[in-house]
Amino acid sequence: MNVLEKILEEISEVEKEYVTGHKVLYALGATGMATEISGIIRSHMDNVPDNSAGWIPVSEKLPEVGKMVKITVHSSEWIGDYYSDWVPEEEKTYHPEERNVYDGYIDRVGMWKFYDEEGSFHACDKEFGTNKGIVYDVVTAWMPKEQIEPYKEV
Numbered sequence: 001m002n003v004l005e006k007i008l009e010e011i012s013e014v015e016k017e018y019v020t021g022h023k024v025l026y027a028l029g030a031t032g033m034a035t036e037i038s039g040i041i042r043s044h045m046d047n048v049p050d051n052s053a054g055w056i057p058v059s060e061k062l063p064e065v066g067k068m069v070k071i072t073v074h075s076s077e078w079i080g081d082y083y084s085d086w087v088p089e090e091e092k093t094y095h096p097e098e099r100n101v102y103d104g105y106i107d108r109v110g111m112w113k114f115y116d117e118e119g120s121f122h123a124c125d126k127e128f129g130t131n132k133g134i135v136y137d138v139v140t141a142w143m144p145k146e147q148i149e150p151y152k153e154v
Helices: 003-019 022-049
Strands: 069-075 078-080 092-095 098-106 112-116 121-123 137-144
Touching: 003 022, 069 112, 098 137, 112 137
Parallel strands: none
Antiparallel strands: 069 098, 069 137, 078 092, 098 112, 112 121
């Protein structure tokens, strides 16, 4: 469900609040306004670009167990020397969150595994934790490798 569909659902809920228990003319006005606004949004829904570009959110569907796919890994922010009391706070190294694409798969117990650009093997977390001294890697989307088209010179 994209963001415009969520907005339409919210408009429908607000419309119900304004219609229930109000006089007929007020309720008709609320319904008419909600219908007009929804119509405007619907008229623009086809113009919204598809930013997913073939990526499948893990919340919607998962690949076959053990099948190597391309994955988007969202890595949390973290702080180097977080537990080092002898390093002054202003000298600790801050690492912002980032998103990268790797080759990965789901193992038979449902855990994501991936190989980084140096070929190192990593296991992913299910969600971000709160410990700033640790980097948490969470898979947000995947794409079949055979879907990726090679570059063709024109």
